[in-house]
Amino acid sequence: xxxxxxxxxxxxxxxxxxxxxxxxxxxxxxxxxxxxxxxxxxxxxxxxxxxxxxxxxxxxxxxxxxxxxxxxxxxxxxxxxxxxxxxxxxxxxxxxxxxxxxxxxxxxxxxxxxxxxxxxxxxxxxxxxxxxxxxxxxxxxxxxxxxxxxxxxxxxxxxxxxxxxxxxxxx
Numbered sequence: 001x002x003x004x005x006x007x008x009x010x011x012x013x014x015x016x017x018x019x020x021x022x023x024x025x026x027x028x029x030x031x032x033x034x035x036x037x038x039x040x041x042x043x044x045x046x047x048x049x050x051x052x053x054x055x056x057x058x059x060x061x062x063x064x065x066x067x068x069x070x071x072x073x074x075x076x077x078x079x080x081x082x083x084x085x086x087x088x089x090x091x092x093x094x095x096x097x098x099x100x101x102x103x104x105x106x107x108x109x110x111x112x113x114x115x116x117x118x119x120x121x122x123x124x125x126x127x128x129x130x131x132x133x134x135x136x137x138x139x140x141x142x143x144x145x146x147x148x149x150x151x152x153x154x155x156x157x158x159x160x161x162x163x164x165x166x167x168x169x170x171x
Contacts (some may be wrong), residue, residue, distance in 0.1 A: 004029070009083075039080040039087065046076045046087070053088055054103075057095035065095050068104040078112060097143060099136050099170040106137050109144030136170060139163060 006029050015021035039046065050067060058065055080086055090112070094103050125133075142152035149167075153160040 039083045040078075043076060046078075046080070047072055049084070049087055050075060050091060053091040054095060057092045061092075061096050063095055064101050065098055066102055068102050071103050071105050071108060074105055074108065093144065097140060099140070106133070107140065110141040111145055135166070139166060 012021055012026050012030070016023050016026045039049075050072065054065055054067065057063075082089075090109070093109070094107060098107050100107070124130075138156065139152065142155050143149070146152045146155055149163050150160045153163040156163070
């Protein structure tokens with residue numbers, strides 16, 4: 001016997017009444033309904049979930065990433081419009097794309113925190129090191145927004161091969 005779990009953000013009962021969802025299907029899948037509040041309404045669960053999934057993806061991808069406390073604080077206050085799926089996907093993306101083992105506020109994608117300032121206090125090292133970190137940040141943000149290396153390279157005005165070589169150098 002198979003058991004299935006289905007999820008939706010729609011009120012299926014309402015859709016059945018309107019005739020936009022099959023009543024028979026509704027009764028087949030509505031055996032034990034569970035109602036979970038949105039992730040943004042369960043802020044106390046965000047950090048434990050981020051830690052759990054980062055551990056999971058560390059093992060899965062054989063990496064050793066860790067959260068910077070400031071990044072965790074920003075993520076715990078984020079609204080999570082995509083709920084748990086967004087949290088899981090973001091965590092995996094950061095686990096595989098982060099250049100450094102510590103995931104910091106500058107590692108977070110721009111679509112989540114577009115106004116994160118690059119403060120002088122967070123800058124350390126000589127000019128060459130700072131320029132390298134800034135370049136990594138720009139490339140990470142372009143990849144997070146445009147997904148493919150070809151699209152990210154086009155937005156940055158560099159060849160795709162250059163972008164890939166830079167990524168390899170960081171690993």
